[in-house]
Amino acid sequence: MPEATVSLRGAAKSYRGTPALTGVDFDLQVGVVGLLGPNGAGKSTLLRVLATVLGVDDGSVRILGRDPSVGRERTEIRRRLGYLPQELGYPRGFTAYGFLDYLAVLKEWDDPDRRRAEVRRVLEQVGLGDQSGRRIRALSGGQKRRVGLAQALLGSPDLLILDEPTTGLDPEQRVSLRTVLAEVGRTSTVLVATHQTEDVAALCERVVVLDDGAVRFDGSVRDLVQAAAGRVWLSDAPDPAARTSWRTGSGRYRNLGSAPAGADIAEPSLEDAYLLLRGASADSDVAA
Amino acid sequence: MSTVVLEQPRLVPSPAASVRQLGVIEAKRYATHPLFVVGALMCAGLSIGLPGPDELDYAVIPAFFLGVLGLVVSARLTRSTDTSAPVLDAAPVPITRRTAALCLACAVPAVTALLIALLHRATLLADPIADFRYGTFGGLDRQVLTLVLPVVYAAGGPLLGVVVGRWLRFPGAPLLTVVALLAWSATLAYLPQSGSSSSALLRLLHVSAPYTAFAFSDGDNVHPITVVTTMPGAPLWFAVWAVALCGLAVCAALWRGASATVRTSVARAGLVLVAVAAIALALAATTGHDVNHETDSSGRTTVVRGDA
Numbered sequence: 001m002p003e004a005t006v007s008l009r010g011a012a013k014s015y016r017g018t019p020a021l022t023g024v025d026f027d028l029q030v031g032v033v034g035l036l037g038p039n040g041a042g043k044s045t046l047l048r049v050l051a052t053v054l055g056v057d058d059g060s061v062r063i064l065g066r067d068p069s070v071g072r073e074r075t076e077i078r079r080r081l082g083y084l085p086q087e088l089g090y091p092r093g094f095t096a097y098g099f100l101d102y103l104a105v106l107k108e109w110d111d112p113d114r115r116r117a118e119v120r121r122v123l124e125q126v127g128l129g130d131q132s133g134r135r136i137r138a139l140s141g142g143q144k145r146r147v148g149l150a151q152a153l154l155g156s157p158d159l160l161i162l163d164e165p166t167t168g169l170d171p172e173q174r175v176s177l178r179t180v181l182a183e184v185g186r187t188s189t190v191l192v193a194t195h196q197t198e199d200v201a202a203l204c205e206r207v208v209v210l211d212d213g214a215v216r217f218d219g220s221v222r223d224l225v226q227a228a229a230g231r232v233w234l235s236d237a238p239d240p241a242a243r244t245s246w247r248t249g250s251g252r253y254r255n256l257g258s259a260p261a262g263a264d265i266a267e268p269s270l271e272d273a274y275l276l277l278r279g280a281s282a283d284s285d286v287a288a
Numbered sequence: 289m290s291t292v293v294l295e296q297p298r299l300v301p302s303p304a305a306s307v308r309q310l311g312v313i314e315a316k317r318y319a320t321h322p323l324f325v326v327g328a329l330m331c332a333g334l335s336i337g338l339p340g341p342d343e344l345d346y347a348v349i350p351a352f353f354l355g356v357l358g359l360v361v362s363a364r365l366t367r368s369t370d371t372s373a374p375v376l377d378a379a380p381v382p383i384t385r386r387t388a389a390l391c392l393a394c395a396v397p398a399v400t401a402l403l404i405a406l407l408h409r410a411t412l413l414a415d416p417i418a419d420f421r422y423g424t425f426g427g428l429d430r431q432v433l434t435l436v437l438p439v440v441y442a443a444g445g446p447l448l449g450v451v452v453g454r455w456l457r458f459p460g461a462p463l464l465t466v467v468a469l470l471a472w473s474a475t476l477a478y479l480p481q482s483g484s485s486s487s488a489l490l491r492l493l494h495v496s497a498p499y500t501a502f503a504f505s506d507g508d509n510v511h512p513i514t515v516v517t518t519m520p521g522a523p524l525w526f527a528v529w530a531v532a533l534c535g536l537a538v539c540a541a542l543w544r545g546a547s548a549t550v551r552t553s554v555a556r557a558g559l560v561l562v563a564v565a566a567i568a569l570a571l572a573a574t575t576g577h578d579v580n581h582e583t584d585s586s587g588r589t590t591v592v593r594g595d596a
Contacts, residue, residue: 051378071547078380089371093317099372102313106379106386110305151375 004029005159005189006050010059013045013213020045022213023059028159032185034200034221035193036274037210043193044086046210047163050191051083064158079108082157086164086193088148090136096123096147097132103151122150125180127173141168149177153184160190166199178203201225201270209277217277221270228268228276232256235263243279306381310389317365318393318446327357328400335408343421343434344503344516346408350401350438351499355445356466358397362446363462366390366453383545387454391538394446401442405435420583423503423518432523433502440530441499445469447537454544473499480519480580488573495521495572498533502526502576517592518581525572532565 004027013021020042037043048054049061052068064080066073090099100119109115123132126146131139136147145168152160162181166174174196181190181203194200200207200221207224209217217224238245238253239260248254255263256276318324331353335346369376369386376386422430452465476497479490481504494500502523507513539558546554580592 048374051374053374053377075380075382078378081378083375083378085374088375091368091372093320093368098313102310103375103379105306105309105313106376106381108306108380110309112309148375 004062005064006191007062008049008059011046011049011056011061012058013042013049013054013056019213021049021056024210024213024215026208026215026218028189028191030185030187030189031206032181032190032192032204034204034207035191035210036195036197036200036207037193037216038278041210042213043210044163045213047083047085047161047191047193050159050161051081051085052077053083077159080155080158082152082154082160084148084152084162084165086167090144090147092137093135095133095135096128096139096143096150099136099147100151100154104154107154109155118154122153125153126150127176142170142173145169146173146177149180153180156184156188158188160184160188162190162192164194165192166194166196174199197269197271197274207270209274211278224273224277225268225270226273228256228273230265231258231276232266232268232272233259233263234266235260239263244275303385307385307388307392310381310386311392314365314389314393315396318361318396321361321365323357323364324354324361324397327353327361328397328404331401332404332407335404336411343412343417344423344425344430345501346405346434347437347441348499348501350404351441351445354397354401354442355499356469358394358442358446359449359452359466359469360462361397362390362394362449363453363465364449365393366450382547382550384542384547384550387450387541387544390450390453391447391541394443394450397446398439398443401438402435405438409434418585420585420587421505421513421516423516423583424577424581424589425502425518425523429502429523432527436527437523437530440527440534444498444530444534444537447534447541450541451537454541469498473497477501478504478519480521481517491520491578492569492573494519495526495529496569498530500526514585516583518577518583520573520577520579522572522574522576525568525575528568529565529572532561532568535561536565 006028008024008026011021011024012019024042024046035043035046045054049056050063052063052074055069061068063077066077068074068077094102097119100122101115104115104119109118120129120132123129126149128143128146128150131143136144139147145165149162149165152162160181166177169177178199181192184190192199192204204221206219207217207221208215209224233239233242233255234248234252235255236252237260238247239255239257241258242255242260243257245253245255254266256272256279259265331350334349334353366387376383425433448465448469449462452461456465476493477500479494500521501519502521503516503518505513505516536558539554539561542554543551581589582592583589
């Protein structure tokens with residue numbers, strides 16, 4: 001098994017007594033990993049821990065072989081880290097280039113020529129090469145998001161942590177982003193938290209599902225999808241016994257769970273598998 | 289499972305290099321801030337032209353247009369990156385260096401004040417004012433009042449703005465600070481004007497204000513000046529006091545978010561500055577005149593005894 005870039009053992013974090021992470025264990029290696037989970041599952045908290053801006057209350061965290069709770073080691077980690085938070089605001093008056101230039105200095109790109117070249121490289125990488133001189137305020141939501149992604153890509157980090165990177169992107173931009181991340185994932189560790197299961201299915205080999213601050217699933221996308229095999233059905237009417245049921249564009253109903261009468265079995269998607277896993281989690285919570 | 293360190297050879301830059309680079313960026317942002325541009329134009333407009341009635345009080349112009357407005361400018365610049373905090377906090381360059389860069393950017397209003405003061409000086413060369421209008425102050429004090437203090441005020445306000453931006457998170461904090469600053473200065477700047485200037489406490493209060501006046505006249509833009517009254521206090525030591533306050537503002541700003549190591553250094557510097565400030569304040573209050581002196585247009589000086 002390849003060695004870990006990130007290693008968490010029993011990582012726990014609470015906010016004023018409310019648990020956000022409850023004993024999270026996992027390792028990350030080079031490649032693209034999807035992080036799925038409902039709102040409030042602890043995804044953003046986990047990413048902030050990995051981005052070294054938040055410490056854990058309990059457990060151990062090793063990132064790039066270093067301990068983020070030690071100041072000097074934390075700085076070493078940050079030198080090799082790219083982070084896109086869920087919500088990133090931009091200071092007024094900055095152009096896309098100016099903002100990235102500012103952040104490049106914060107990432108210790110002190111040689112002006114190399115810094116300029118690096119800023120141009122990441123702007124081109126996210127498709128904003130021709131927008132670099134525009135004020136960020138004047139950019140569209142998707143373009144702003146790409147500026148955020150560009151700053152995370154500065155310096156080709158060994159660990160790239162992205163929280164909802166595809167928010168506000170149109171389908172073409174999302175495909176373009178997947179291409180970029182797949183390329184980065186060949187040599188770096190990329191963790192992508194998202195609600196877009198299709199992005200995870202298209203991009204990631206491995207998926208981690210987080211719920212109530214704990215890991216509910218950690219494995220390959222294929223294994224998660226396989227777990228839903230035989231539990232997705234198409235019928236002409238909604239099945240009241242189904243865990244979830246909705247009318248599709250074809251006019252038929254997609255049912256998750258046991259087979260309704262006269263239903264046709266359907267190929268499960270990652271979204272189906274995720275919803276079924278979530279349903280099982282809810283059941284276990286009720287049982288508990 | 290062991291954890292791999294994906295090390296790449298990398299030259300780690302010195303802290304000074306990143307502060308310098310960030311300082312350049314922040315200085316550009318400062319120089320292009322609309323409030324600074326307006327303030328600088330107003331300051332230049334009022335400085336380069338006919339000299340005002342109280343030449344010794346010239347510093348009030350840069351103090352307001354570059355210092356007070358600069359407080360608002362730098363507070364806003366400091367807070368402006370808060371929206372990007374999650375990303376900035378995950379960068380290897382810590383907040384203290386960002387703060388140091390913001391403090392460096394305060395050189396922009398300081399240099400602007402110096403240039404404007406020199407232009408003002410050139411105006412006076414072309415159209416000199418009578419010597420009695422400098423009161424009893426000699427050459428060094430005149431330089432301090434008309435050249436040094438304008439620069440100190442122009443830097444001091446913005447430095448205080450960085451402190452406000454780093455420490456006061458509520459809306460309107462810069463404006464509230466401006467009001468407090470103006471009230472403090474307005475209350476104390478002309479305290480000895482009444483003539484009850486022999487009190488040591490009063491002299492101390494007079495020079496403790498971040499902006500204070502050292503002279504006033506009986507004239508204005510319409511009526512000719514016949515008498516200039518020099519108030520107690522030593523401008524040179526007052527300038528040292530004001531510079532020490534600027535240094536303390538830098539320390540206060542740097543303290544926010546600093547590591548224990550940095551805080552130790554800042555605390556040491558702060559203690560030295562407190563000592564310097566205290567000594568300078570005491571000297572400013574005690575080494576100048578202890579009472580008002582009136583100088584008339586013939587150059588004759590009269591000591592004004594306390595009337596309170």
